[in-house]
Amino acid sequence: MLWGSHLGGLELRSEGGETRLLGRFPYGRETVLREARSGAPELREVFAPRAFRMRVEHRNRNIMALAGHDFAKPLASLATHTLDMEDTEDALLVEIRIKPEIAAASYCRDILAGVRAGLTVGLSPGFRVASDLPGAEVIQRQGNVIRREVRTAFLEEISIVTRPAYPEAQIEARCWRPGEATPRPTAPHPLQRWRL
Template sequence: MLWGDHTGSLELRSDGGTTRLTARFPYGRETEIAAGRREVIAPRAFRTRIEAGDEIHLLSGHDYEKPLASRSAGTLTLTDSDDALTLEARIDGATTWARDFLSAHAAGLIRGLSPGFRVPSGGERIERRGADILRTIASAELFELSAVTRPAYSEAQIEARNWQPVGEVAERVVAHHLNRWRL
């Protein structure tokens, strides 16, 4: 059965017990963090740790006790461009929190993507706009990306797709063991 859902730019596809997730965090989009406090992340603000190949995790709800994928495990790939940070992750449903995430996403409860980062000295610019403050992040150390219920940046969304062979196709897949290894 082919199942698909699109609510922005996070996409999940399942093959066997592993689900492939793709997501996009757009740069240059201004958002309101709190009343009178706005923020924008400049293009390639996360480039330092990404280009260095440093460890970065995909988490459920910013919780390091609920990892979904990581660069060191070979299950998380990040691509940085002037427009957006995109990710591709392979999520194994063998853990309870991964199954919880996949179920919550299927129910429409988790649709957002949120970066976890630290801004080094000199990595931000603060400016006043009347009574409001705009923080522009030009450089930040990205440590994790999280699937969340309410992202600060509304355009940073996730999507899921689940592929399950049916009928004759399913029989062919089961009949030959090498057919189970689709990359």
């Protein structure tokens, strides 16, 4: 099963006819995905350092960069050498290079306009927990709180989204011309998808 979790941050640059998005998916930052309500427990999630290392280091499968987790809206991929990733102890670092022919597509124009306006403010991985590996995830319940730590997951895709769950999941549209202001994104919204 594929899950999305919104966190990270992006920076937008245009160079040589190519648009580049630079992003970070931070590790070790716990977030509340759902607050406790009407008898349902609070859900929290955190990604351990290098949780995506298996796919990032081995690159034995194509990973796509998408608009809003939609495979019909591709932006870049490992196979086309327009997506690059580096897994560090602090974060998954992502560089998405959007070619002019993709930037001309209406969905891409929409997503880039949202980034520039500070409305599309999140970086979100689509992933599967490596459930066949012992300790791939640890789920603990303490009182009315359920906490999931994702330790090993298979990264399937990385998406630009509008509603990040983590405070660090903010996108900044960087202006590269002196005198222009950088728009500030709005506050994050909790992610509503989670598996127990």
